[in-house]
Amino acid sequence: MAAPATLGQAFSGTPGLTLELPLDGRVYRGREVLEAIDRLFAAHHLSRAAALGLRWLVDFVEANGGRLDLTGQRFALLGASAELSPAPLLLAAGATVRWLDVKPPPPETRGAFIATRDGDDLLARPHEAIAALRAFAEEGPVHVGLFAYAPGKSRELLLAGVMDALVRTLGPGVVKSVATYISPTSPGEMQAEDLAAAEHLRASPTWWQRAAALSGALQGPGSYGGVARTVISLQGAAYQAAQYVTKRIAAEVLAADGLGGQSVTLSTNVAGITNTRSLSHPLFQIAFQGAPSFGVRIFEPALTRAVSGYLMLHDLLNPQAPAAAGQQSEAPLARAKAAHVEQIHGAAYDLPWQFESAVKTAAVVGLTKRPQVLLRRGR
Secondary structure, three states, rough: OOOEEEEEEEEOOOOOOOEEEOOOOOOEHHHHHHHHHHHHHHHOOOOHHHHHHHHHHHHHEEEEEEOOOOOEEEEEEEEEOOOOOHHHHHHHOOOEEEOOOOOOOOOOOOOEEEEOOOOOOOOOOOHHHHHHHHOOOOOOOHHHOOOOOOOOHHHHHHHHHHHHHHHHHHHHOEEEEEEEOOOOOOEEEEHHHHHHHHHHHHHOOOOOHHHHHHHHOOOOOEEEOOOEEOHHHHOOOOHHHHHHHHHHHHHHHHHHHOOOOOEEEEEEEEOEEEOOHHHHHHHHHHHHHHHHHOOOOOHHHHHHHHHHHHHHHHHOOOOOOOOOOHHHHHHHHHHHHHOOOOOOOOHHOOOOHHHHOOOOOOHHHHHHHHHHHHHHHHH
């Protein structure tokens, strides 16, 4: 059987990515990004480990002339067209990207890439994806990003399972590192600063939060044994299984056991709740309006692409990153824990109540603020 036809282009111009972070109506550039990171950390929207990683990347880029040059670095992105994919950042920085997605790159895509002309269907044709990755890695192992997503009919679970199987099938001869984003609306281990923030809010709620808790609208506790109770049942069992089993647990197994008997660098961080197309359900849209009442940030896609993409680059470039191959502890449990300490959860892990009850309460608050959201959706 003939190999699928491919298309591609080389990089033109001067490679280099200037760090930019759009936050609350302002675009922070270069060293200014440190100010934005400090703001997010002060609001408990990201963990201390995530803040340290982002600060490292800013210092690294500024020490190298203010532009990140990834010329010679090769990335295979499964789900390269995804709304939160880091593909634009990598291409701008001069990396070569093997684009694997049902959608080929749009015509305006700039940078060095190789793509299958008719797209790649990981569910229908996984063997073609394996062959494409092996061909792309003929010059040596490549960074592999697992970002493919499709809602409904359990496809999110199937895709996550296929991507994990591809990584394990290809092994260290092809896979240099593994990167993915994990949703905060699945069980996640809280960091010390978030446990402290949740305890502070539990002891000093606002009057209306106290009333909502007494009425049963807000249900606690918000965590058990340091694990956040952030599951949203509306997202479905397949979504939760994809996030917890085939992403979080699969990453922890890779951290503990390595890939093909060799340690592998991981970037498997919690990413913020983001106002993407997949969260267009009316309940989410209304709850988003009330989320700030709980101190929870709903990220816009451009902000998540920047902050999570930068944190991923830190994880792959910094040999001292928590889940870098050469940095891992001898203890398997410690290696597994290190895979997820960098969290951009938007304060979803900081609530003393179950997050689903907070979402429903936030929807009531949001409806009082902007009832037109529900009216618009109902038309």
